[in-house]
Amino acid sequence: MQVDLGNVLDTASAHGVSREALERLDGRVAAAHDRIERGRAAGEHGYESLNLPNSTDPAAIRDAVSRFDDPSAVVTVGIGGSALGAATLTDALESDVDAYYLDNVDPEAVERLLDSLDLSSTVVNVVSRSGTTAETLANFLVVQEAMADAGVDWADRTFVTTGEEGNLRDLADQHDLPSLPVPDGVPGRFSVLSTVGLAAAALCGHDIEAVLEGAAAQEARLSDSLFDSPAYAYGAVSYALAERGMHQNAMMPYAESLETFSEWFAQLWAESLGKDGLGQTPLRALGATDQHSQLQLYRAGPRDKLVTLVRATEREDVAIPETDLDGLAYLGGSSLGELLDAEFEATEASLVAADRPNVRIELDRVDEHGLGELLYAMEAACVLYGELASVDAFVQPAVEWGKRAARGLLGGGDFEEADAVEEKSRLVVE
Numbered sequence: 001m002q003v004d005l006g007n008v009l010d011t012a013s014a015h016g017v018s019r020e021a022l023e024r025l026d027g028r029v030a031a032a033h034d035r036i037e038r039g040r041a042a043g044e045h046g047y048e049s050l051n052l053p054n055s056t057d058p059a060a061i062r063d064a065v066s067r068f069d070d071p072s073a074v075v076t077v078g079i080g081g082s083a084l085g086a087a088t089l090t091d092a093l094e095s096d097v098d099a100y101y102l103d104n105v106d107p108e109a110v111e112r113l114l115d116s117l118d119l120s121s122t123v124v125n126v127v128s129r130s131g132t133t134a135e136t137l138a139n140f141l142v143v144q145e146a147m148a149d150a151g152v153d154w155a156d157r158t159f160v161t162t163g164e165e166g167n168l169r170d171l172a173d174q175h176d177l178p179s180l181p182v183p184d185g186v187p188g189r190f191s192v193l194s195t196v197g198l199a200a201a202a203l204c205g206h207d208i209e210a211v212l213e214g215a216a217a218q219e220a221r222l223s224d225s226l227f228d229s230p231a232y233a234y235g236a237v238s239y240a241l242a243e244r245g246m247h248q249n250a251m252m253p254y255a256e257s258l259e260t261f262s263e264w265f266a267q268l269w270a271e272s273l274g275k276d277g278l279g280q281t282p283l284r285a286l287g288a289t290d291q292h293s294q295l296q297l298y299r300a301g302p303r304d305k306l307v308t309l310v311r312a313t314e315r316e317d318v319a320i321p322e323t324d325l326d327g328l329a330y331l332g333g334s335s336l337g338e339l340l341d342a343e344f345e346a347t348e349a350s351l352v353a354a355d356r357p358n359v360r361i362e363l364d365r366v367d368e369h370g371l372g373e374l375l376y377a378m379e380a381a382c383v384l385y386g387e388l389a390s391v392d393a394f395v396q397p398a399v400e401w402g403k404r405a406a407r408g409l410l411g412g413g414d415f416e417e418a419d420a421v422e423e424k425s426r427l428v429v430e
């Protein structure tokens with residue numbers, strides 16, 4: 001994996017950052033790296049996340065899922081970091097096992113999925129670090145009833161990934177369900193390289209050891225200089241550009257297989273860095289598709305965006321047949337991959353021509369190793385950005401208000417936040 005910063009320099013984009021400014025920032029990167037390494041060594045909350053390539057035991061994960069012989073489908077019931085990491089992996093990789101995610105409580109979507117499944121050959125993986133998340137527990141109860149209605153012994157087809165306490169742990173103990181622990185000191189959005197993200201991948205037959213090897217390759221590149229570490233290079237320039245008004249970051253992979261990765265990145269970046277009035281808003285985009293939609297804004301809208309373009313340098317390809325259709329002969333004889341690469345490079349140049357800074361991230365392939373590199377590098381980049389911005393990247397207090405309000409509305413307790421819902425101001429236009 002490599003990160004190319006050429007198009008964020010002010011020699012390329014008038015609103016970029018100078019090489020001298022990056023070199024000055026590198027001194028702060030060294031101090032931040034030292035702080036990160038001390039946190040890792042001490043197993044401090046959050047910093048522990050960057051130890052996962054070595055602390056995660058793939059054999060234990062494989063052992064836990066080995067009891068489920070030959071599933072046709074895996075349904076992960078979880079939300080946020082308890083679903084997006086696993087989904088990033090299984091959506092990016094091919095498998096004979098269908099992987100689905102119930103990570104919302106939209107009744108029509110839940111019913112549509114459950115009606116489509118052969119529940120007798122489906123494995124249900126209920127994932128919740130806290131074990132108390134309302135959406136996850138509500139969805140599990142619905143899935144449990146659907147399995148019972150289908151005549152399936154739900155306890156025989158379910159395993160749980162959760163903490164040492166909470167409703168989900170109680171349920172697992174009560175029904176003697178197979179379970180996996182969640183790693184201490186690792187917030188959900190940083191937990192893909194653990195039981196939380198890897199169990200579903202293992203059930204789908206993916207090489208979770210290779211994911212961890214890729215992550216370890218990027219861990220080995222962490223250093224006291226952004227010029228020696230792809231992860232820190234990305235984290236440092238994202239921070240530097242945010243300081244220069246690029247308050248949004250459009251994550252734009254040129255690979256359908258990485259579309260879910262952008263969702264995972266959005267939680268990682270927003271929930272880690274959006275604090276104290278600071279942060280960099282992640283936008284989800286997909287190349288080449290969004291050249292025909294959002295690129296207009298990125299290129300000619302407000303000068304407040306970094307665009308991150310990601311591609312694999314090796315991929316399967318499809319030839320474009322020769323044609324005598326007027327005006328299309330130039331396409332014939334090339335390939336979709338060549339067209340995708342031409343559009344990737346044209347979009348980069350298009351943004352530079354409009355003085356819009358952009359970063360290129362290149363993987364060798366979108367395979368288990370490449371995904372491990374990319375996921376770990378983004379996590380380390382996020383941790384570094386948090387250190388440079390002096391925000392605590394590992395807590396998410398702002399999400400709790402809404403949870404209390406929703407729980408109060410459902411009679412789950414007496415919360416003043418629920419009262420505020422009743423006081424909503426209204427101006428209805430019909």
Ligand SMILES: O=P(O)(O)OC[C@H]1O[C@](O)(CO)[C@@H](O)[C@@H]1O
Pocket residue numbers: 079080081082127128129130131132133136187188189271396399
């Ligand atoms: O794994 P849990 O505890 O169910 O939490 C799910 C998600 O909800 C959050 O805690 C936010 O509410 C995320 O940080 C987390 O990934």
